Amino acid sequence: MTESKETYNLSTGAAVDYDVGSATAINTGSGGALHRINKFFLLDSASQERYSNEDLDPVPPEKRTWNARHSSVMAVGLSWRMALLCIALANIIQGVFIVINGVVGAKYHIPFSIQARASFGYYLAYVMIAMRMIVAIFWYGIQAYTGAECVQSMIFAIWPSFHNVKNHLPVSAHITTQFMTAYVIYFLFCLPLHYVGVHKVKWLFLLKSITTPIASLAIMGWIVHKAGLGQNSLFDQGNTKQGSALGWAFMASLYSNIGSGVTLMVNAPDYSRYSATKYSHFTTAVAVPFTATIITFIGVVAASGSKVLFGQILWDPLLIINHWTSPGGRAAAFFCAFSFFLSQLGLNIAANSLAAANDMNCLFPKYINIRRGQFIASFLGSWALTPWNILTSAPAFLNFMSGYSVWLGPLCGILVSDFYFVHKQKYHVYELYNFHGMYRYKYGFNWRAFLAFTIGWVPLLPGFIPTVSNIKSVSGMVHLYDLGFFYGFGAACLSYYAICYIFPAKETYVDAPVYMVEDNVSFDDLESSSANEKSST
Numbered sequence: 169m170t171e172s173k174e175t176y177n178l179s180t181g182a183a184v185d186y187d188v189g190s191a192t193a194i195n196t197g198s199g200g201a202l203h204r205i206n207k208f209f210l211l212d213s214a215s216q217e218r219y220s221n222e223d224l225d226p227v228p229p230e231k232r233t234w235n236a237r238h239s240s241v242m243a244v245g246l247s248w249r250m251a252l253l254c255i256a257l258a259n260i261i262q263g264v265f266i267v268i269n270g271v272v273g274a275k276y277h278i279p280f281s282i283q284a285r286a287s288f289g290y291y292l293a294y295v296m297i298a299m300r301m302i303v304a305i306f307w308y309g310i311q312a313y314t315g316a317e318c319v320q321s322m323i324f325a326i327w328p329s330f331h332n333v334k335n336h337l338p339v340s341a342h343i344t345t346q347f348m349t350a351y352v353i354y355f356l357f358c359l360p361l362h363y364v365g366v367h368k369v370k371w372l373f374l375l376k377s378i379t380t381p382i383a384s385l386a387i388m389g390w391i392v393h394k395a396g397l398g399q400n401s402l403f404d405q406g407n408t409k410q411g412s413a414l415g416w417a418f419m420a421s422l423y424s425n426i427g428s429g430v431t432l433m434v435n436a437p438d439y440s441r442y443s444a445t446k447y448s449h450f451t452t453a454v455a456v457p458f459t460a461t462i463i464t465f466i467g468v469v470a471a472s473g474s475k476v477l478f479g480q481i482l483w484d485p486l487l488i489i490n491h492w493t494s495p496g497g498r499a500a501a502f503f504c505a506f507s508f509f510l511s512q513l514g515l516n517i518a519a520n521s522l523a524a525a526n527d528m529n530c531l532f533p534k535y536i537n538i539r540r541g542q543f544i545a546s547f548l549g550s551w552a553l554t555p556w557n558i559l560t561s562a563p564a565f566l567n568f569m570s571g572y573s574v575w576l577g578p579l580c581g582i583l584v585s586d587f588y589f590v591h592k593q594k595y596h597v598y599e600l601y602n603f604h605g606m607y608r609y610k611y612g613f614n615w616r617a618f619l620a621f622t623i624g625w626v627p628l629l630p631g632f633i634p635t636v637s638n639i640k641s642v643s644g645m646v647h648l649y650d651l652g653f654f655y656g657f658g659a660a661c662l663s664y665y666a667i668c669y670i671f672p673a674k675e676t677y678v679d680a681p682v683y684m685v686e687d688n689v690s691f692d693d694l695e696s697s698s699a700n701e702k703s704s705t
Contacts, residue, residue, distance in 0.1 A: 220601050223538040224529050226277040226683075227441045251468065254418055256461040258425035263456035265433040269580060270449045272587050272595075273437025276683060280435045280523075280583075281530030282600050286676070287586035287664070290603065291612030294531060296579055300434060301527035303572045307431070308520035308549030311512060312354060313559060318509035319357075320350035321486045325502035328493065343556040355550050358513065362521060362542035369517065376510040381459065383507035384466040386500060387485050390492075391473030420650040427573035427653060429456075433580050435523040521545045568636045574649075577656030578624025582617050585661040590668045596682040606676050616667045624660030628652050 272283050280300070284293040323330045335344040343351070361369055440449040467483065474482035482488050486508065489501040525541025536544070549555075558565055587593060599605035609615075631649020633639055648655060 221529065221533045221537055224279070224282065224526075224533050225601075226597060250414075250418060251421075252461060252465060254421045255425055255464045256457055258422050259429070259457040259460035261426055262429035262433065263452050263454065265580065265584075266429070266436045266452050266456065267450055269433055269584055269587075270436035270440035270452070271446070271593075272583075273440035274443040274446045274449055275593070275681075276595060276597050277441045278597060278600065279438045279441060279526045279530070281526050283437050283583060283587070285600050285607050286591065286595055287582050287614065288617045289607065289609035289612050289614035292609075292614055292618060297527045297530055299575060300431070300579070301524050301531075303431065303569065303576070304435075304520045304524035304527070305545050305549045306553060306569050308516060308524065308545055309553040309555035310559070311516040311520060312351070312358075312550045313555040315354040315358075315509060315512045315516065316347060316351035317484075317486055318505050318512060319354045320347060321490055321505035322502055322509065323350060323353075324490055325492075325498040325505060328498070341556075342560040347556075351550075351556075354509075355546070358516075358521075358546060359543070361513070361517065362546055363539060372510065373514050373518070376507070376514045377455070377459070379503075379507035380511040381462065383504040384463050384485070386504060387488060388466045388469045390500075391470045391477075391488070395473035395476040416647055416650055419647075423573075423650055423652050423654075427571070427577075430573040430576040430580060430653065431519050431523060434576050434583070435519070435526070438522050438526050439518060517542075520549070524549075564636045571632050571635060571652075573653055574625050574628050574632050574656060577653045578621050578660035581624060581657035581659070581661035582620055582664045584657075585620075585664045586617075586668075589661075589665045591677065594678050594681045596678045598682060609673065609676075614673070616671060616673070617664060620660045620664035620667060623663045624656045627659075628656060 273279065276283075281293070281297050284296050287293075288296055320330075330346065333346045333349070335346065337343060337345055337348065361372070436449075443449050467485070470485060470488055471481050471483050474480065474488055478491070486505060489504050492498060492501040521542045522538070524545035525536075525538045528536045528541035528544060529538055587595075596606065599607055602608075628649050630645035631647070631652070634646070635649075
């Protein structure tokens with residue numbers, strides 16, 4: 169039995185005369201016919217250019233392979249109990265918002281760069297995409313430096329004489345021959361993972377989720393065995409601040425820990441789009457706070473023992489395992505360093521290289537796909553930015569980039585507000601790929617989103633500027649900055665909804681969601697089908 173033919177005009181509701189056999193034709197009123205084959209929609213390429221490519225298109229079913237299993241605050245005056253509470257709460261918030269914003273990717277199988285068009289408009293979305301791309305490339309370089317530290321510890325475990333490698337680089341280079349060797353090894357190890365594609369490296373995320381807790385427990389067990397948890401440990405340290413000072417120190421630490429995960433909140437659709445079901449990524453809401461809290465507790469135990477054993481607090485577990493010099497200890501040190509290496513590698517791919525690649529893919533779809541984008545991000549972040557110089561001689565720039573949640577918080581708030589409250593989870597995905605579609609807004613610019621975005625970040629500037637300059641701060645503005653994510657996200661989210669309620673963009677509303685990818689149909693198949701239909705007529 170063949171499918172009955174239906175024809176619509178989305179602009180007027182009138183029927184159109186367009187025969188595509190058993191498929192459905194929809195006239196969008198924008199100069200192009202919309203073909204439906206097995207519920208898969210595509211703009212007719214002959215009548216309207218499509219600014220997209222295979223990696224930017226909604227993920228086809230065969231690539232939806234991700235299932236549920238894949239997915240120092242004490243220094244500011246907090247006790248270990250308050251520090252654990254702060255980190256646990258921060259990661260609960262991160263996990264919840266990653267899931268909330270990831271729903272659009274799991275439902276429509278589109279990345280953040282396409283999602284942003286629905287709320288910001290075609291051209292304003294490019295500004296948000298470029299902003300996040302720069303941040304992702306920067307943090308890729310910083311994470312590469314951390315990854316090189318893991319590699320260096322692995323080499324120490326295999327070849328102890330590596331400690332004595334002579335440095336042939338000048339002091340002005342801010343890096344030694346020894347560390348540069350580890351850095352190059354890390355960089356070369358990353359390249360194949362950027363080549364195979366994100367939907368094929370889910371094993372990395374599963375592996376690191378198993379090995380990292382084991383390695384952390386091993387370090388904690390060694391510390392407890394050697395040092396115990398008696399007097400003079402961090403567990404004897406209480407809060408060194410009291411009253412309102414303690415409260416604001418807690419909020420500043422909470423904001424700092426949430427801020428480190430805002431990139432993952434924003435680019436959650438970049439990996440949730442590969443979900444096999446709409447609910448595969450929901451485990452993030454539990455996995456993120458659980459693992460982060462456990463690892464943090466283990467870190468407190470290890471740091472406490474390091475104070476007893478070495479006379480100083482070592483928050484970096486790599487510095488602890490570098491003291492394991494016996495043959496058996498070196499084997500354990502290698503395993504722990506390798507586990508942390510996998511964990512850091514997974515984070516760098518999920519939060520940075522994939523995010524930057526998707527952004528470049530959207531900005532230059534004709535020339536850059538996700539694979540090329542990841543290579544470009546890798547080279548720019550690892551070498552062009554020279555992270556060893558930033559970490560050793562550019563503290564102001566590092567503070568500036570650490571405060572990026574000033575802008576990404578409001579961005580995330582607008583995305584959530586638009587999807588859930590303004591458009592009520594109803595997007596017309598075809599139109600998101602249509603340069604002249606309903607989500608273009610006037611001149612490609614949605615002033616509602618721009619106004620809400622401005623409301624979300626401008627009041628935080630007086631508290632942010634003193635962190636990167638010598639300008640004196642006003643206590644009230646600093647306290648508002650300490651609430652940065654909550655204010656930025658909340659103000660942008662609520663103001664965007666209010667503005668859209670008063671001045672609705674009714675042309676962007678649809679009665680029911682329209683999906684693009686179903687039943688194993690690819691863009692190439694549809695384009696070929698369209699060409700065959702036209703040639704036959």
